[in-house]
Amino acid sequence: MSGLRPTGDTGEPGGATPDDGPVVDAGHEVTTYLCIGCPLGCRLEVEESAEHEIVEVRGFSCRRGERFARQEHTDPRRTVTTTVAVTGARIPRLPVRTAAPLPKGLVRALCDRLASVRVAAPVRRGEVVLADALGSGIDVVASRDLDRTDAG
Amino acid sequence: MSASRPARPRRVYDVAVVGAGPAGMAAAAGARQAGAERVLLVDREPETGGILNQCIHSGFGLHHFGEELTGPEFAQRAFAEMVDDGLDVLTDSFVVDRDADDELSVMSAEHGVLRVAAGAIVLASGARERTRGAIRIPGSRPAGVMTAGLAQHLVNVRGLLPGRRAVILGSGDIGLIMARRLTLEGIEVAGVFELLAHANGLTRNIVECLDDFDIPLHLSTTVVEVHGRDRVEGVTVAPVGPGLEPLLDRARFVPCDTVLLSIGLLPEAELARSLGARIDPVTRGPVVSSTMETTRPGVFAAGNSVHIHDLVDFVVEEAQLAGRSAAAHVLGGSAPRDNVTLVPGENVRYCVPHTISTDREHTVYLRVRRPLERSWLRLGDAYEKRLRYVVPAEMVTVKVRPRFLEGFSSEALRVDVVPREEG
Ligand SMILES: Cc1cc2nc3c(=O)[nH]c(=O)nc-3n(C[C@H](O)[C@H](O)[C@H](O)COP(=O)(O)OP(=O)(O)OC[C@H]3O[C@@H](n4cnc5c(N)ncnc54)[C@H](O)[C@@H]3O)c2cc1C
Numbered sequence: 037m038s039g040l041r042p043t044g045d046t047g048e049p050g051g052a053t054p055d056d057g058p059v060v061d062a063g064h065e066v067t068t069y070l071c072i073g074c075p076l077g078c079r080l081e082v083e084e085s086a087e088h089e090i091v092e093v094r095g096f097s098c099r100r101g102e103r104f105a106r107q108e109h110t111d112p113r114r115t116v117t118t119t120v121a122v123t124g125a126r127i128p129r130l131p132v133r134t135a136a137p138l139p140k141g142l143v144r145a146l147c148d149r150l151a152s153v154r155v156a157a158p159v160r161r162g163e164v165v166l167a168d169a170l171g172s173g174i175d176v177v178a179s180r181d182l183d184r185t186d187a188g
Numbered sequence: 189m190s191a192s193r194p195a196r197p198r199r200v201y202d203v204a205v206v207g208a209g210p211a212g213m214a215a216a217a218g219a220r221q222a223g224a225e226r227v228l229l230v231d232r233e234p235e236t237g238g239i240l241n242q243c244i245h246s247g248f249g250l251h252h253f254g255e256e257l258t259g260p261e262f263a264q265r266a267f268a269e270m271v272d273d274g275l276d277v278l279t280d281s282f283v284v285d286r287d288a289d290d291e292l293s294v295m296s297a298e299h300g301v302l303r304v305a306a307g308a309i310v311l312a313s314g315a316r317e318r319t320r321g322a323i324r325i326p327g328s329r330p331a332g333v334m335t336a337g338l339a340q341h342l343v344n345v346r347g348l349l350p351g352r353r354a355v356i357l358g359s360g361d362i363g364l365i366m367a368r369r370l371t372l373e374g375i376e377v378a379g380v381f382e383l384l385a386h387a388n389g390l391t392r393n394i395v396e397c398l399d400d401f402d403i404p405l406h407l408s409t410t411v412v413e414v415h416g417r418d419r420v421e422g423v424t425v426a427p428v429g430p431g432l433e434p435l436l437d438r439a440r441f442v443p444c445d446t447v448l449l450s451i452g453l454l455p456e457a458e459l460a461r462s463l464g465a466r467i468d469p470v471t472r473g474p475v476v477s478s479t480m481e482t483t484r485p486g487v488f489a490a491g492n493s494v495h496i497h498d499l500v501d502f503v504v505e506e507a508q509l510a511g512r513s514a515a516a517h518v519l520g521g522s523a524p525r526d527n528v529t530l531v532p533g534e535n536v537r538y539c540v541p542h543t544i545s546t547d548r549e550h551t552v553y554l555r556v557r558r559p560l561e562r563s564w565l566r567l568g569d570a571y572e573k574r575l576r577y578v579v580p581a582e583m584v585t586v587k588v589r590p591r592f593l594e595g596f597s598s599e600a601l602r603v604d605v606v607p608r609e610e611g
């Protein structure tokens with residue numbers, strides 16, 4: 037926390053503007069992220085010590101950006117949306133989503149896993165299609181209802 | 189034609205809504221809430237929801253439902269919230285036009301040709317995608333070139349993959365979202381090529397759809413030729429100079445079997461045009477008053493059929509207003525006529541609605557021409573307001589209140605978005 041710069045921050049997107057980059061200590065590593073909190077798209081920097089401790093977060097114009105940088109640096113997550121095969125419905129694909137954001141590193145593996153999932157209509161929105169996906173504790177659920185039709 | 193007319197079934201409504209996407213559903217709900225009893229909602233697709241049914245990504249409804257939903261989830265929750273039992277919903281039914289008797293012709297698989305007499309009409313027919321003809325890419329016409337929205341439908345609804353290696357032309361949000369979608373389906377995306385020096389889509393989509401998967405975004409670059417006889421074999425891309433002219437000495441070949449075009453949407457304004465409503469040459473949708481009425485009395489419009497929205501939440505807001513206004517047109521109690529025309533000025537591409545009234549509050553939507561970090565929004569000499577970052581890709585929403593325009597007596601109000609010095 038020590039390295040946090042006071043920014044004249046209003047807590048709202050697009051507040052104050054960051055200065056130019058500071059001097060980085062030897063052995064420290066700086067990673068940059070593009071903030072997705074608002075269209076300003078601030079370039080965020082996270083500086084880490086040799087012991088992998090975050091010593092400073094910079095470049096944000098508001099608190100949301102700072103939170104995003106920390107989350108993105110320590111535990112990036114994404115909501116995954118894709119489709120799975122469905123039989124007995126008007127259309128052959130059922131849109132699905134993770135019920136909560138999944139660790140980013142698991143996104144591709146989850147899609148590969150879902151390639152072999154097949155469900156049968158009727159399906160209800162929110163119904164679990166794959167429980168505890170890849171041991172993440174996060175369920176994959178249906179994004180919509182699909183009624184059973186005679187075809188298929 | 190008159191010989192067969194008596195045989196055609198005819199239905200009478202207070203309000204008929206064309207298109208059952210989010211705009212149509214919200215307009216129908218608005219009309220019902222405002223007291224219209226007989227309301228018809230028609231869509232050519234087999235189900236309501238419009239484009240949302242194929243937009244399976246999340247990012248919808250943060251304002252309206254207070255949480256981030258996928259397109260299908262939004263469509264289904266909107267249906268539950270907006271479509272009540274008293275509403276007539278007709279799917280698989282295409283509104284062709286309005287006939288000589290001023291009635292709508294609806295072609296329906298189930299009912300054949302229906303004639304619909306309505307006291308007021310709301311056009312909520314959405315948008316269509318700009319195609320290759322709109323930007324004139326030279327080269328052959330092989331299979332494998334398609335709009336990003338068509339690819340979205342094929343992949344997400346029909347479960348069909350368009351190819352093995354794709355390039356995406358244009359950096360609109362649909363193209364960015366499809367870059368991720370194709371990648372997750374095992375299709376290699378060789379790159380996204382954008383003519384302009386800045387991306388057209390949201391930063392969020394650049395990060396989550398391209399950067400996450402190391403898909404390169406080539407700015408100031410365009411496709412100058414499509415190769416292949418029956419099937420696409422590749423494209424020639426070239427960087428562009430300051431006047432956007434391709435620098436052919438630096439052209440290179442990119443092998444691919446699929447080209448997705450993500451070069452923008454245009455309002456579906458055919459019906460508005462055939463009804464004689466005036467079309468705005470900038471938005472390409474109908475000119476609308478502050479009640480969302482077109483220049484043809486009794487014909488209202490909302491959503492992407494008026495101007496292209498990036499957030500469905502604003503579509504809903506605008507369409508509820510259109511629906512309420514349509515009901516008021518039929519039942520009486522319409523708002524007083526507008527007395528001020530909004531004139532897009534510096535750095536403003538367009539404003540919707542096109543006219544307002546100084547006696548009540550309005551929400552005005554506008555788009556800027558170029559990005560500005562700090563700016564003033566100015567309404568003539570009457571009012572100014574600080575805006576934060578503005579970009580062409582994000583619609584600007586402004587509340588215009590009667591007190592802003594106190595003492596304003598002209599008929600034309602200029603709207604400018606100009607740079608603001610620090611302070
Ligand atoms: C790919 C894509 C991604 C998007 N991503 C987001 C996002 O992340 N977040 C967000 O908030 N917004 C997003 N949007 C924007 C938002 O989804 C749209 O602005 C909104 O869906 C438009 O609603 P609409 O009802 O005007 O049009 P549509 O949803 O297109 O509905 C129009 C309907 O009218 C019907 N129709 C047209 N003509 C006729 C006729 N003659 N007879 C009968 N029926 C007819 C069509 O079949 C269609 O169902 C996205 C849009 C697209 C295209």
Ligand code: SF4
Binds near residue numbers: 098
């Ligand atoms: S830090 Fe993020 S949310 Fe805050 S102003 Fe910058 S881009 Fe917007």
